[in-house]
Amino acid sequence: MGTMSGNELSSWEKKQDGEIGIPTGGSGGGGAKEERILVSVRLRPLNEKEIRNGDLSDWDCTNDTTIVFRNNLQERFLFPPIAYTFDRVFSCDSSTRSVYEESAKEIALSAVNGINSSIFAYGQTSSGKTYTMSGITEYSIADIYDYIQKHDERSFVLKFSAMEIYNEAVRDLLSLDPTPLRLLDDPERGTIVEKLTEETPRDWNHLKQLLSVCEAQRQIGETSLNESSSRSHQILRLTIESSPRHFLGKNSSSTIYATVLNFFDQNFVDLAGSERASQAMSAGTRLKEGCHINRSLLTLGTVIRKLSKGRNGHVPYRDSKLTRILQNSLGTNARTAIICTVSPARSYIEQSRNTLLFASCAKQVVTSAHVNVVMSDKALVKHLQRELTRLEDELRLADSTSSTVSVTETLLKAKDFQIKKMEKEINELTQQRDLAQSRLQNSLQSVGDHYDSRHWEIHESSMSNMIYDGNSMSETSSICYHDRSFNAAKSLSIMTSLDYANDNNVSDLLRNLEAKHHRSSQASHCLLPMNTTDFVVRDEKEDAIVEKSLEEFEDLCKEVHCIEMDESSMSVSMNIGDATPRPPPPSPPILEDDIDDYDVQRKNVPQVQSVRYLSNHLTEGTVCTLEEQLQNAKKMDVKRNLNELFPLPLDSGRSSGLGRSRSCERYIVQSPSPSPWSVDDQECDNTPPGKLLSDFPGRPKGLLRRGPHTIDYDGEGEHATFSGEASQTCESRFSTKRVDESDMSEEEISSSHDCVEERNAGVDVQTNKEKDVVRDVHVGLNLGESLFPSPARWPVEFGKQQREIILLWKECNVSLIHRTYFFHLFKGDDPTDSIYLEVELRRLVFLNRTFNNGDAFKAPVEDGCTVTPASSIRALRRERVMLSRKMSKIFSSEEREAIYHQWGIALDSKKRRMQLASSLWTGTEDMVHIRESATIIAKLIGLFQQGGQALKEMFGLSFTPQRGGGGRRRSFGWRHL
Numbered sequence: 001m002g003t004m005s006g007n008e009l010s011s012w013e014k015k016q017d018g019e020i021g022i023p024t025g026g027s028g029g030g031g032a033k034e035e036r037i038l039v040s041v042r043l044r045p046l047n048e049k050e051i052r053n054g055d056l057s058d059w060d061c062t063n064d065t066t067i068v069f070r071n072n073l074q075e076r077f078l079f080p081p082i083a084y085t086f087d088r089v090f091s092c093d094s095s096t097r098s099v100y101e102e103s104a105k106e107i108a109l110s111a112v113n114g115i116n117s118s119i120f121a122y123g124q125t126s127s128g129k130t131y132t133m134s135g136i137t138e139y140s141i142a143d144i145y146d147y148i149q150k151h152d153e154r155s156f157v158l159k160f161s162a163m164e165i166y167n168e169a170v171r172d173l174l175s176l177d178p179t180p181l182r183l184l185d186d187p188e189r190g191t192i193v194e195k196l197t198e199e200t201p202r203d204w205n206h207l208k209q210l211l212s213v214c215e216a217q218r219q220i221g222e223t224s225l226n227e228s229s230s231r232s233h234q235i236l237r238l239t240i241e242s243s244p245r246h247f248l249g250k251n252s253s254s255t256i257y258a259t260v261l262n263f264f265d266q267n268f269v270d271l272a273g274s275e276r277a278s279q280a281m282s283a284g285t286r287l288k289e290g291c292h293i294n295r296s297l298l299t300l301g302t303v304i305r306k307l308s309k310g311r312n313g314h315v316p317y318r319d320s321k322l323t324r325i326l327q328n329s330l331g332t333n334a335r336t337a338i339i340c341t342v343s344p345a346r347s348y349i350e351q352s353r354n355t356l357l358f359a360s361c362a363k364q365v366v367t368s369a370h371v372n373v374v375m376s377d378k379a380l381v382k383h384l385q386r387e388l389t390r391l392e393d394e395l396r397l398a399d400s401t402s403s404t405v406s407v408t409e410t411l412l413k414a415k416d417f418q419i420k421k422m423e424k425e426i427n428e429l430t431q432q433r434d435l436a437q438s439r440l441q442n443s444l445q446s447v448g449d450h451y452d453s454r455h456w457e458i459h460e461s462s463m464s465n466m467i468y469d470g471n472s473m474s475e476t477s478s479i480c481y482h483d484r485s486f487n488a489a490k491s492l493s494i495m496t497s498l499d500y501a502n503d504n505n506v507s508d509l510l511r512n513l514e515a516k517h518h519r520s521s522q523a524s525h526c527l528l529p530m531n532t533t534d535f536v537v538r539d540e541k542e543d544a545i546v547e548k549s550l551e552e553f554e555d556l557c558k559e560v561h562c563i564e565m566d567e568s569s570m571s572v573s574m575n576i577g578d579a580t581p582r583p584p585p586p587s588p589p590i591l592e593d594d595i596d597d598y599d600v601q602r603k604n605v606p607q608v609q610s611v612r613y614l615s616n617h618l619t620e621g622t623v624c625t626l627e628e629q630l631q632n633a634k635k636m637d638v639k640r641n642l643n644e645l646f647p648l649p650l651d652s653g654r655s656s657g658l659g660r661s662r663s664c665e666r667y668i669v670q671s672p673s674p675s676p677w678s679v680d681d682q683e684c685d686n687t688p689p690g691k692l693l694s695d696f697p698g699r700p701k702g703l704l705r706r707g708p709h710t711i712d713y714d715g716e717g718e719h720a721t722f723s724g725e726a727s728q729t730c731e732s733r734f735s736t737k738r739v740d741e742s743d744m745s746e747e748e749i750s751s752s753h754d755c756v757e758e759r760n761a762g763v764d765v766q767t768n769k770e771k772d773v774v775r776d777v778h779v780g781l782n783l784g785e786s787l788f789p790s791p792a793r794w795p796v797e798f799g800k801q802q803r804e805i806i807l808l809w810k811e812c813n814v815s816l817i818h819r820t821y822f823f824h825l826f827k828g829d830d831p832t833d834s835i836y837l838e839v840e841l842r843r844l845v846f847l848n849r850t851f852n853n854g855d856a857f858k859a860p861v862e863d864g865c866t867v868t869p870a871s872s873i874r875a876l877r878r879e880r881v882m883l884s885r886k887m888s889k890i891f892s893s894e895e896r897e898a899i900y901h902q903w904g905i906a907l908d909s910k911k912r913r914m915q916l917a918s919s920l921w922t923g924t925e926d927m928v929h930i931r932e933s934a935t936i937i938a939k940l941i942g943l944f945q946q947g948g949q950a951l952k953e954m955f956g957l958s959f960t961p962q963r964g965g966g967g968r969r970r971s972f973g974w975r976h977l
């Protein structure tokens, strides 16, 4: 038979879902349960002999758990009163039934719950051990039978065996053979008694008969203390096997269950009496018996004492056969109850105290009982096979799960890797996108508010069109600006074939392209800081748009107004279809000033390089730098160029003495607001509003021309002479020559020429300066109009224009330094200065109009930033701060105090320098205020240290011949001040 532990049974029970049906009450139920030995004390009454001998009962049970030695006062000296407490104490009048019920029944019925149990009776001889255990055994077996009868769902098999240990020999009480039995050590069941008779009682009566046999077989002898003293330790063992009854014979599996047995031993141990030989007056055989008895009991006491201190250390079970046989019932796999019987007689007080001390030690012993399961070998094999199959299934499941998990983990890792890779790509693309957006935004911002970025598309050029290998970029590249606001009608395609050698040249290319675009749209002199990366390659689907733009561009090319520049400036002129690589021109020198903390960014201002632009695109008014304007003016028709660059409002009736371009006409038509210009209408034969000059019937006829875009020049050294009146009369006719010359007949041209001749004849005054200017201008033909006002009219004209300019300076928040420069440069003593005033006025008018209309689309761009009223105010504020700082450096304290006094600034006030700087150029009518403001600022910036001509050159406005081969001029645009 195989055995299973309680833990194994627990697992078994779970698997079989309680089919075994093993009772789990009490300490059963599978898991081991630790508990202390149940210790009770039973006090018997005084027997007749004791009464006869006059013994007194000094023991008293004060309650159900306490027994007290109660002696008289004299004896208390020798035996002090002591109270003993146990699980239960029974007085002398307690019945054996009550003792069983309250101290042994629970333990006895544990057997039917599959747990070993043992009930001991310990006490001195004649204390009532046999008396008590006989009753306990009968009650227990009776209850066991009763339980079996009430639980017919299980099959119970009772086996009964009985033995005694007499003089350390084990004897079978159910056998007549007195041969001592050997003790064997069984690995499953522990110590077993070899060949011990094991009877299966048929019923309760049969069992009682067996008990009678045992009683009859037990060694009994007469001692002085007990006439029928038990001289051996008797062990009655009832083994109970149980199995679930309903599985029997149903199927093969049930057979297995049927062979599974739950067994337990119920030991009823009636120990031999412990007594002293002197007391028992033993001798001979009884003395020898007593020695063995006492040795066994001594070992039992030792084992109990050891167990009471825990299971640590060696427990001498094997020192006696009693303890060896009862090993499983003492502190291990059993529930144990010990009933200590005590004689109340005073004469046995010492034995009684020893019994109670033993009981006290036994009370400390902890047992650990669990359900015992035994299987047949066949059942055990079947069970093991099933368990093996289950474990194999679990293993396969674990492997499958592990494999699945492994595959899943691999997939997850792959996914994670893929996700990380995609995230990385997304991040890179996001960065590229942000970078591109940033550059695009910068580019659009650079384009400024002229062109709302929302209205623009940068059509990409295909890679086949633009190839840049890091060293050179060649082939034709197409960059198309598509302005939706113009409904694509004003798309400008700039097509260029260039081969630039390096990145810088690529940037220059793009600057040129941008400059073309910018000048064509707004003629702003400031180039856009375009970057090559700002241009994206055009997609093929945009080809149609580009092609359309190119077609438009070719049409527009027919109307290109080619402005010929001097040789130095022509180095970068871009001709349509010209594939000849051109290096970018050198940047012009920039004037170094001594304004330390002023925000001057002239060094970064790119040079306008485009020399060919579309006159038809000059439709919204054109603003150009003075520098560019005057460079152009040196080699071309000054009037026409100025009119193209600075269109004059027509409705103002202003006659500037300069011609008007076709673009100017459009500007005029679109300008409904009155102009600050005030010119006598009778002096100018203007083109009517809303009419193109070509349609104006009063245009001159017969204007001689020598080329498609150049005006005839009458030869070297020949001065163009003219009168102001004639020029005023003929200016419009003259200005329309270029635009409409293709439509003009030879007669008309001749008429125009006649007009020039008539004007030349009427020249009254020709100053040498005028001659120099005209000669220097190199107009290229016989000028047929008056370029400058007559000296007689000039002072009046100058006064008007000066006041208008001063007013507009304030309106437009123009730089104070620029005002100062201009004020000191142009004082009205030179009629040729009219062109400068004309340029300044037109620029200011345009700027003022842009500011007033809030038209950011047309606002000029300065250093990549759109010039707005707010930005100009901020710049002006910075300039005043700069000037205030320079005051302490330029002026002495006395000079400053004098200036403060003159300007009404209290000397004890705070921020006096800033007060003064804030007051400069604030008036517009008071010429004294203007003059003093200009004087102070001129001193602050060292203006007077430069000669007048130097100032003009500094301003880039000199028309005088270049001395010594024409050195480079310095540009000093007002925007950069």
Ligand SMILES: Nc1ncnc2c1ncn2[C@@H]1O[C@H](COP(=O)(O)OP(=O)(O)OP(=O)(O)O)[C@@H](O)[C@H]1O
Binding pocket: 043, 044, 045, 047, 092, 123, 124, 125, 126, 127, 128, 129, 130, 131, 132, 226, 228, 229, 230, 231, 271, 272, 273, 274, 341
């Ligand atoms: N509780 C009791 N009530 C009445 N009589 C008792 C009680 N206990 C014991 N006796 C009587 O005391 C006598 C001795 O009892 P018993 O033989 O059971 O003692 P014992 O402890 O077994 O002695 P031994 O160790 O010598 O066998 C018996 O005659 C018995 O009837």
